[in-house]
Amino acid sequence: MRIEIDREACISVATCVAVAPHTFELDDEGIAIIKDASGDDAKTILQAAQSCPVNAIRLYDDSGKQIHPPKK
Numbered sequence: 001m002r003i004e005i006d007r008e009a010c011i012s013v014a015t016c017v018a019v020a021p022h023t024f025e026l027d028d029e030g031i032a033i034i035k036d037a038s039g040d041d042a043k044t045i046l047q048a049a050q051s052c053p054v055n056a057i058r059l060y061d062d063s064g065k066q067i068h069p070p071k072k
Contacts, residue, residue, distance in 0.1 A: 001042055001067070002060040003049075007031050009056040016057060020048035024057075032056065 003023070012030040016023075022039030024032050032052075040048070049057035049068045059067040 001037075001045065001062070002064075003034055003037050003045065004058040004060070005032050005034065006056045006058070009054050010052075011054055011056075013053055015051035015053070016048040019051050020044045024048060 010031045012026065012032075014026055014032070016032050017025055020040040023034065023036055023045050025035045027033045046059060046068060049055075049059050055069040058069070061067055
């Protein structure tokens with residue numbers, strides 16, 4: 001799984017950190033960053049991405065298909 005964070009979209013709610021604290025953290029500016037891309041299991045990372053109110057976290061499977069947020 002590949003994780004990307006849209007730093008401009010992040011509004012520092014930190015639900016990703018609360019859900020997957022081994023994967024995400026906030027930097028000095030209060031913006032989410034990837035601490036360890038394999039710090040939590042895939043299900044927990046997906047839950048963390050889904051918890052973001054502005055969909056600042058994008059997840060892709062190993063073939064490059066976007067998992068979250070779902071494309072419309």
